[in-house]
Amino acid sequence: MGELNPGLILILGALAVPLLPGKSLRGIYMLALPILAFGYLQGLPLGEMGQFKLFDLTLTTARIDQLSLVFGYIFLIATLLGVIYALHVADWVQHAAGLVYAGSAIGAVFAGDFVTLFVFWEITAISSVFLIWASRNPDAMASGLRYLIIQVGSGVILLAGVLFYYRDTGSVAFNSIGTQTFAGQLILLAFGIKCAFPLLHNWLKDAYPRATVTGTVMLSVFTTKLAVYALARGFPGTEILIPIGVTMALFTAVYALIENDLRRVLAYALIGQLGLMVAGIGIGSELAINGAVAHAACGILYFALLFMAIGAVLHRTGTARASDLGGLATSMPITATLAIIGALTAAAVPFFAGFISKAFIVSAAMKAGHLWVWLALLAAGAAVVIHTAIKVPYFAFFAKPNGRASSEAPMNMLIAMALTALLCVGLGVYPKALTEMLPHKVKYDAYTLEHIVTQLQLVAFAALAFVLAIRFGLYPVMTRSTILDTDWLYRVPGRHLATFTNRFRSWTWEWLADNTVHGATKVHDVLYRNHGPKGLFGRSWPTGKMAFWTTVTLGAVVVLSYL
Amino acid sequence: MAADHDPKPKTQSQTENGTGLNAPKIDNRIVLALGAICVALALVDPLIHKHGKFEIEHYVGFYAIFGFLACAAVVFAGIVMRVILMRSEDYYDG
Numbered sequence: 001m002g003e004l005n006p007g008l009i010l011i012l013g014a015l016a017v018p019l020l021p022g023k024s025l026r027g028i029y030m031l032a033l034p035i036l037a038f039g040y041l042q043g044l045p046l047g048e049m050g051q052f053k054l055f056d057l058t059l060t061t062a063r064i065d066q067l068s069l070v071f072g073y074i075f076l077i078a079t080l081l082g083v084i085y086a087l088h089v090a091d092w093v094q095h096a097a098g099l100v101y102a103g104s105a106i107g108a109v110f111a112g113d114f115v116t117l118f119v120f121w122e123i124t125a126i127s128s129v130f131l132i133w134a135s136r137n138p139d140a141m142a143s144g145l146r147y148l149i150i151q152v153g154s155g156v157i158l159l160a161g162v163l164f165y166y167r168d169t170g171s172v173a174f175n176s177i178g179t180q181t182f183a184g185q186l187i188l189l190a191f192g193i194k195c196a197f198p199l200l201h202n203w204l205k206d207a208y209p210r211a212t213v214t215g216t217v218m219l220s221v222f223t224t225k226l227a228v229y230a231l232a233r234g235f236p237g238t239e240i241l242i243p244i245g246v247t248m249a250l251f252t253a254v255y256a257l258i259e260n261d262l263r264r265v266l267a268y269a270l271i272g273q274l275g276l277m278v279a280g281i282g283i284g285s286e287l288a289i290n291g292a293v294a295h296a297a298c299g300i301l302y303f304a305l306l307f308m309a310i311g312a313v314l315h316r317t318g319t320a321r322a323s324d325l326g327g328l329a330t331s332m333p334i335t336a337t338l339a340i341i342g343a344l345t346a347a348a349v350p351f352f353a354g355f356i357s358k359a360f361i362v363s364a365a366m367k368a369g370h371l372w373v374w375l376a377l378l379a380a381g382a383a384v385v386i387h388t389a390i391k392v393p394y395f396a397f398f399a400k401p402n403g404r405a406s407s408e409a410p411m412n413m414l415i416a417m418a419l420t421a422l423l424c425v426g427l428g429v430y431p432k433a434l435t436e437m438l439p440h441k442v443k444y445d446a447y448t449l450e451h452i453v454t455q456l457q458l459v460a461f462a463a464l465a466f467v468l469a470i471r472f473g474l475y476p477v478m479t480r481s482t483i484l485d486t487d488w489l490y491r492v493p494g495r496h497l498a499t500f501t502n503r504f505r506s507w508t509w510e511w512l513a514d515n516t517v518h519g520a521t522k523v524h525d526v527l528y529r530n531h532g533p534k535g536l537f538g539r540s541w542p543t544g545k546m547a548f549w550t551t552v553t554l555g556a557v558v559v560l561s562y563l
Numbered sequence: 564m565a566a567d568h569d570p571k572p573k574t575q576s577q578t579e580n581g582t583g584l585n586a587p588k589i590d591n592r593i594v595l596a597l598g599a600i601c602v603a604l605a606l607v608d609p610l611i612h613k614h615g616k617f618e619i620e621h622y623v624g625f626y627a628i629f630g631f632l633a634c635a636a637v638v639f640a641g642i643v644m645r646v647i648l649m650r651s652e653d654y655y656d657g
Binding site: 253254255257258326366367369371374375378379382383385386387394395398399400401449450453454455456457458459460461462463464465466467469470471473474475476479480481482483484485491492 | 586587588589593594597598600601604605607608611612613614615616617619624626627628629630631633634635636637638639640641642644645648649650651652653654655
């Protein structure tokens with residue numbers, strides 16, 4: 001298997017999951033898959049592999065370089081953590097779907113050409129929707145369907161872009177594209193849908209909170225970070241990405257602040273952090289690209305940790321609503337502690353992983369002289385503290401004294417969270433493990449006294465704002481509610497339009513059917529009266545109706561063939 | 564097949580409205596500790612030499628004030644947007 005895309009190990013391996021009897025045997029097998037793929041990837045040399053000819057296209061099914069390696073490794077680590085977190089689940093559909101999903105995301109990262117990318121891109125869409133449907137309730141079914149339409153749509157747009165790209169360049173190699181051509185714009189749109197660009201972001205906050213407890217953790221890792229990888233590969237230094245990223249980072253802050261469902265809060269916060277990565281890719285300097293890649297890796301870890309912690313709360317209490325939670329720190333102390341580690345990483349507190357990666361991007365904005373971008377990213381960084389880092393653990397585990405869960409999270413969940421937390425702290429204390437993996441060799445030390453103190457100031461005063469807002473009753477009250485987002489457009493007026501169009505169509509159809517039949521009958525009656533056996537013109541030539549129409553048809557064919 | 568979490572919520576804090584006696588609380592000791600940290604960080608600020616290329620960064624207490632104001636802005640934006648965007652939980656079911 002010298003030239004296999006590492007993602008295929010998970011995808012093919014997943015096929016055996018339904019056949020394995022018993023939870024423990026299946027568990028051991030599923031743990032072995034990402035470890036096996038990790039070992040296999042380590043043995044592969046850098047370069048392009050697995051080439052074969054399809055018609056006159058040369059496909060490169062595995063390209064190992066610095067950029068794809070970082071994503072490959074972090075995806076495999078996240079897969080392992082996700083598998084551990086889900087070990088208690090008996091439902092094989094989720095396990096198999098999760099592994100195929102992870103495998104296809106890894107496969108897409110190592111794809112050297114657009115055709116391979118497209119294939120894996122669509123498999124991520126189709127496999128991941130089962131993690132949403134596995135909730136097995138009507139809301140999840142509807143949400144999953146909306147998710148699938150948008151995700152597959154992204155793939156179709158990608159394919160269209162690739163066709164134009166092939167026509168223009170005669171190549172399907174996946175390298176830097178640029179937005180000058182129509183092909184480039186289509187491909188950017190396809191990546192943008194998966195990366196939750198503003199106005200294209202709704203599928204994420206719609207579907208992630210509806211997935212199963214363990215499914216959401218997997219979903220939070222792959223789709224969007226695959227899109228970040230694709231942007232870093234195809235569009236580094238594309239300036240339009242800077243305002244897009246800044247918009248993502250800012251508008252989600254307000255939504256995360258007022259949203260009641262804590263998994264949806266995390267979904268909005270996730271989009272906000274994607275904004276930082278997108279802005280970093282837009283800035284395009286080596287430091288900025290490194291920052292985007294590093295922040296993708298750290299973001300995977302701390303969002304997985306936070307989704308795991310809130311998932312454990314949901315698992316034990318049956319709800320993730322801030323309005324219904326609170327005070328769980330006494331009954332779930334370990335989950336609470338691990339959630340706080342995730343929160344400190346999200347807030348980019350020094351000596352946690354988020355500090356390093358965020359510093360890369362913010363410093364890159366400063367070095368490139370983008371004052372407003374720098375201020376916006378700084379503001380978004382402070383806002384994370386009040387809308388996610390403090391909010392999520394506070395409303396779940398503190399806030400009210402009387403909350404109670406049946407017990408602490410299951411052991412496998414605790415182990416998965418503890419390992420993720422360990423990585424969050426480990427990469428913060430020993431950042432070299434991550435920074436030496438990054439695609440560009442740039443010297444940058446985040447741990448200067450200046451940077452540590454200024455970041456602590458930013459976070460501490462943001463925390464002060466949170467405390468004061470709660471104290472003075474200014475912090476938005478958490479209530480069971482629906483917060484309107486742009487999905488309103490297709491879920492309310494869009495639905496009315498669809499209903500109306502459908503009614504209009506059936507009405508038109510009936511009208512047309514009535515009238516044409518009526519009209520045709522009338523024409524026939526007139527003709528029959530004049531040309532029929534008893535008609536004025538038919539008396540001496542009593543041919544039937546059929547012969548007459550045959551003549552008309554043949555005549556029409558003759559006329560048409562000469563036109 | 565059932566969902567993979569306990570079907571019935573077991574939390575006892577089922578009050579939906581977080582106001583009055585059920586308003587979220589923060590221990591006074593935590594407020595004081597945070598206040599002390601903030602004061603300490605504000606006091607060391609003039610001692611730190613900043614190397615950034617933007618002039619605004621060199622104002623004393625820039626990061627503290629900016630962080631606080633950014634959060635205050637988000638909170639007030641949240642108060643306004645909540646009024647505009649919030650609907651009942653079953654809004655899309657109708």
